[in-house]
Amino acid sequence: xxxxxxxxxxxxxxxxxxxxxxxxxxxxxxxxxxxxxxxxxxxxxxxxxxxxxxxxxxxxxxxxxxxxxxxxxxxxxxxxxxxxxxxxxxxxxxxxxxxxxxxxxxxxxxxxxxxxxxxxxxxxxxxxxxxxxxxxxxxxxxxxxxxxxxxxxxxxxxxxxxxxxxxxxxxxxxxxxxxxxxxxxxxxxxxxxxxxxxxxxxxxxxxxxxxxxxxxxxxxxxxxxxxxxxxxxxxxxxxxxxxxxxxxxxxxxxxxxxxxxxxxxxxxxxxxxxxxxxxxxxxxxxxxxxxxxxxxxxxxxxxxxxxxxx
Numbered sequence: 001x002x003x004x005x006x007x008x009x010x011x012x013x014x015x016x017x018x019x020x021x022x023x024x025x026x027x028x029x030x031x032x033x034x035x036x037x038x039x040x041x042x043x044x045x046x047x048x049x050x051x052x053x054x055x056x057x058x059x060x061x062x063x064x065x066x067x068x069x070x071x072x073x074x075x076x077x078x079x080x081x082x083x084x085x086x087x088x089x090x091x092x093x094x095x096x097x098x099x100x101x102x103x104x105x106x107x108x109x110x111x112x113x114x115x116x117x118x119x120x121x122x123x124x125x126x127x128x129x130x131x132x133x134x135x136x137x138x139x140x141x142x143x144x145x146x147x148x149x150x151x152x153x154x155x156x157x158x159x160x161x162x163x164x165x166x167x168x169x170x171x172x173x174x175x176x177x178x179x180x181x182x183x184x185x186x187x188x189x190x191x192x193x194x195x196x197x198x199x200x201x202x203x204x205x206x207x208x209x210x211x212x213x214x215x216x217x218x219x220x221x222x223x224x225x226x227x228x229x230x231x232x233x234x235x236x237x238x239x240x241x242x243x244x245x246x247x248x249x250x251x252x253x254x255x256x257x258x259x260x261x262x263x264x265x266x267x268x269x270x271x272x273x274x275x276x277x278x279x280x281x282x283x284x285x286x287x288x289x290x291x292x293x294x295x296x297x298x299x300x301x302x303x304x305x306x307x308x309x310x
Contacts, residue, residue, distance in 0.1 A: 006203075006291035008210035008284075012217055015283030018098055019276055025108055029090045030275025032110075034267065036082040083274070088120045090278050095186045095286045115186060122185050122193070126178055130171065137167040176200065176207045182282065183289035199292060207288070214284045218277050225273045229266060236262060 019026055093109035096102075105111055141163045149156030181196030188195060200207055 006206065006210075006288045008206055008213055008288075010291065011210045011284035011287040012213045012280075014098065014287035015214070015280050016217070018094065018283055019279055022097070026275040026279055027272045028108060028275075029093075029110070029278065030271040030273065031268070033083050033086040033090070033274050033278070034271045036086060037079040038267075040079050040082070084123075085120070087278050088123065089116050090275070091123075091182065091282045092116050092119055092186060094279055094282055095183060098283060098286045099187075099290060115189070118185055118189075118191060119182055122182055122191060125193075126181065130175070133171065133174065134167075137170075141167065172208070173204065176204055176211065179207055179211065179285050180289055183286050186286075187289065199289070210284050210288060214280050218280045221276055221280075222273060225269060229269055232265065233262065 089110045089112060092115050093103075093106070097109055103109065103111060141160065144163065145156050145160045148159055177197055177200045179196075180199045181193055184192035184196035184199060
């Protein structure tokens with residue numbers, strides 16, 4: 001393999017350029033990610049209203065009973081899972097579009113095919129590996145630290161801190177080494193664990209820099225969105241206050257009528273932000289894979305997409 005280089009900043013700017021050129025599509029992608037969550041929230045709205053009523057009366061959601069509390073937590077977890085599932089077709093679409101490849105029978109660049117299935121399975125495999133690694137590290141650290149803590153709590157703490165830091169460092173190292181597995185899988189049309197892992201060999205620090213730049217860019221965009229939402233909310237409050245003579249002792253129906261538009265605006269803004277974050281999560285790694293191919297390293301063959309429609 002020849003020594004190839006890539007520019008971490010170019011990897012991030014390629015993603016930002018993609019956002020600029022496809023902002024409408026990215027916004028719709030973000031909204032689609034929230035569709036299953038909205039349906040779940042509507043289906044379980046009575047539970048959430050009951051929990052809110054318990055909180056308003058000075059109680060806690062646990063006062064509603066163990067079953068209700070578990071249902072609330074389950075709905076929240078299910079919403080997160082569905083968002084991840086909904087993001088997979090977007091991950092695939094971003095890759096193909098950044099590489100300049102067209103797809104047949106796609107809607108807004110999205111479709112469900114074998115590419116999406118492979119990326120989903122690879123994603124699950126990587127998450128499972130991280131979880132297993134955490135559990136193994138926790139067991140090992142516990143077996144070392146707990147006996148020492150019985151002898152001396154100070155000794156246990158002194159040993160625990162470097163072990164925990166080492167576990168965190170190892171997790172970051174593995175995450176960076178695995179960062180090109182999804183681009184490799186998408187490009188080659190198979191489970192390219194080996195190819196993706198080998199493509200990161202000797203490139204840890206530039207890859208880490210690209211990941212940090214992407215994270216900072218996502219953080220900056222999120223801060224901008226939050227500031228804009230706060231400004232809009234303040235303006236709305238001023239308008240409502242002036243219209244009601246600054247008397248907020250309103251009827252429940254009026255409060256609901258004023259709240260719903262605000263919730264809609266918040267929902268749309270968060271959905272657009274989610275779409276942008278999906279692009280910045282995977283876009284830099286697709287750009288890096290493409291840059292390596294341009295330098296003659298990563299085997300990104302320009303061939304027809306090996307996707308089979310389900």
